[in-house]
Amino acid sequence: MIGVDVTLADLPLRADLVGKSPYGAPQLDVPVRANTNENPYPPSDALVADLAAAVAAAAAALNRYPDRDAVQLREQLADYLSRSTGIELCSANVWAANGSNEILLQLLQAFAGPGRSALGFEPSYSMHPIIASGTRTEWVSCPRRADFGVDVQAAAELVAQHQPDVLFITSPNNPTGGSLPLQDIRTLVRSAPGIVIVDEAYAEFSDRPSAIGLIDQFPSRLVVVRTMSKAFAFAGGRLGYLAAAPAVVDALLLVRLPYHLSALTQAAASAALRHADDTLGSVAHLVAERRRVRESLVGSGFHVVDSDANFLLFGRFHDAEAAWRRYLDAGVLLRDIGIDGYLRATIGIDAENDVLLDVSSRLFQTVWQTVGGSS
Ligand SMILES: Cc1ncc(COP(=O)(O)O)c(C=O)c1O
Numbered sequence: 001m002i003g004v005d006v007t008l009a010d011l012p013l014r015a016d017l018v019g020k021s022p023y024g025a026p027q028l029d030v031p032v033r034a035n036t037n038e039n040p041y042p043p044s045d046a047l048v049a050d051l052a053a054a055v056a057a058a059a060a061a062l063n064r065y066p067d068r069d070a071v072q073l074r075e076q077l078a079d080y081l082s083r084s085t086g087i088e089l090c091s092a093n094v095w096a097a098n099g100s101n102e103i104l105l106q107l108l109q110a111f112a113g114p115g116r117s118a119l120g121f122e123p124s125y126s127m128h129p130i131i132a133s134g135t136r137t138e139w140v141s142c143p144r145r146a147d148f149g150v151d152v153q154a155a156a157e158l159v160a161q162h163q164p165d166v167l168f169i170t171s172p173n174n175p176t177g178g179s180l181p182l183q184d185i186r187t188l189v190r191s192a193p194g195i196v197i198v199d200e201a202y203a204e205f206s207d208r209p210s211a212i213g214l215i216d217q218f219p220s221r222l223v224v225v226r227t228m229s230k231a232f233a234f235a236g237g238r239l240g241y242l243a244a245a246p247a248v249v250d251a252l253l254l255v256r257l258p259y260h261l262s263a264l265t266q267a268a269a270s271a272a273l274r275h276a277d278d279t280l281g282s283v284a285h286l287v288a289e290r291r292r293v294r295e296s297l298v299g300s301g302f303h304v305v306d307s308d309a310n311f312l313l314f315g316r317f318h319d320a321e322a323a324w325r326r327y328l329d330a331g332v333l334l335r336d337i338g339i340d341g342y343l344r345a346t347i348g349i350d351a352e353n354d355v356l357l358d359v360s361s362r363l364f365q366t367v368w369q370t371v372g373g374s375s
Pocket of ligand 1: 239
């Protein structure tokens, strides 16, 4: 290997990146992987066959660049959103990229950056401040309440005070799981001077209406970001998208890299969308499992935060880091997101959830672990 003697400190790194930590959910091969909120059910055989055929067809033309604007895929995404929200959207309302992280990056490249700021209610998705930092956007962190909800009146005042160029609203929120009602989102959009990004990565697991229904009221400012990484069981395919006024898409064309979405990704995502009804059939079961796991954890004495997503934040652990290690030793990989006393567990297949519950009830008996308290 060459270059091994050079460390980060030897590089002419941007000063504002010195000392920062990269995103780093551990990728460990353990029996129960419950730390990155994927859908635990693999694609159906029919989808795998359809996708393989579509990718083979795309492969035969790989000497050519892909459709730069991914029009066919955006039409399919618009159809899916129209069907699932009841709001009529067309391809011009939709933009797609390699995961919703890339969508968020493009949004900050277009609407934030040096001299501009973005505000979020934390704890929330850790990539929001990381993408802000990467685009040299000042990050303003507003704390959530002790129960991880957002005090909307206080939040609206903070937003009015800070005047962020971009406001992040994550609903359902990761890592806490709760969502904001539409009227609260409306209040926050009214208080915000700039672009409001509603990150709905987990929308399919929630029965609340999508903020897509508000775009018509705030067409120059509201953007709703979605992903195929969660309910769609397509995390490995890397496909995120947004719904917004067509002018927002025009703005992103100014910053996206040409041909950012490969022909293979477009073909694979199109195939996954053709099987959407089948794939999304797992959502109701995962929601039922979320309820079962929640009740059982509460029954064992844990405090479990209400969740509209495919994960649960639970505790309270005397030492969350030590508890995380104990779960790992028992073959269960949870997420320690740095919230004092809490860990996050993704809902898995039934047998995985059984293991989580079994390990949890055994660990609860050990006094070092929790101070208990159910809610
Ligand atoms: C709230 C939220 N937004 C966006 C993402 C990014 O997902 P992806 O880039 O896989 O679409 C995640 C992933 O965990 C998330 O939790």
